[in-house]
Amino acid sequence: MYCGRSGTGPFLTILLLCFWLVDLPSASANDYGWTEDKIGKLAVKADKAARKKRWNQAIHYGEKALEGSKVLYPEYSPLYINRLKTLNRYYDRANRLPEVSDHVKKAFRLSSAHLGPDHATSKVSRLLYYKLLLAEKDYPAAILLVKDTLARLGESDDDQFKRLHYLGQLYSFYGLTNQFELEEQTIRERLALNSLMVGEGLENNSDILLDLAKNLCTQKKYLEHDALVKVWGTNFICLRN
Structure with missing residues (x-):
């Protein structure tokens, strides 16, 4: 803008006007009209759409609610993290979770650090992150997540049954990443815990024993495999090279 002497008015008045125009504040983020009430209404619309399983519509409103939350709240705010988590759930229900891979990882990271x-x-964020890792076949990251989950479990019966579940997941991932010694160790750990919590005998441990037999065969530990079959009578034929 040109600010110079004008013949239509006093020079001082024009000069002050120029300074005033230059010093005008830039539009703030909230000049776009975001308020907690507006975000809340969008969240209600998203929730109503989700209850009717209209996932694409829920995603549309959820995206808008997250956009407003990003303006009003810092990323470490529980309100922002919750909006992000909720939007990720909509994508999951729509079978579109990989489309928001960065959002899922962000929600897991922020919720773990701040909540x-x-x-x-x-x-919920942890579960969605786990589902994403499986969808992306990122088994090394899945191993780390399951190990972290196992480390957080206590000694109650409920936690021990959860441990059985996670140990089964863990040794599956070890197998998928060709870490067969670690797979064997984890299978044996699960077998011991299952025998304690559920009961001994083939009828209570057949699936775990079958996994162990397959693992020993893969590692070419034929003597151990044969001993296992002899003791437990597992129905598995190990083809030997």
Whole structure:
């Protein structure tokens, strides 16, 4: 803008006007009209669409609600993290979770760091992150996540049954990544725990024993495999090279 002497008015008045125009503040983020009430209404619309399983519509409103939350709240805010988690759930229900891979990882990271692992939002974010890792076949990252989950379990019966479940996942991932010695160790750990919590005998441990037999065969530990079959009578034929 040109600010110079004008013949239509006093020079001082024009000069002050120029300074005033230059010093005008730039539009703030909230000049776009975001308020908590507006975000809340969008969230309600998203929730109504989700209850009717209209996932694409829920995603549309959820995206808008997240956009407003990003303006009003810092990323470490529980309100922002919750909106992000909720939007990720909509994508999951629509079978579109890989489309928001970065959002899923971000929700897991933020919720773990700022809400703690036992918060409801953190648990959902953790589950969605796990599902994403499986969809992307990122088994090394899945191993780390399962090991971290196992480390957080206590000694109650409920936690021990959860441990059985996660040990089964862990040794499957070891097998998928060709870490057969670690797979064997984890299978044996699960076998011991299952025998303690559920009961001994082939009828209570047949699936785990079958996995162990397959693992020993893969590692060419034929003597150990044969001993296992002799003791437990597992129905598995090991083809030997």
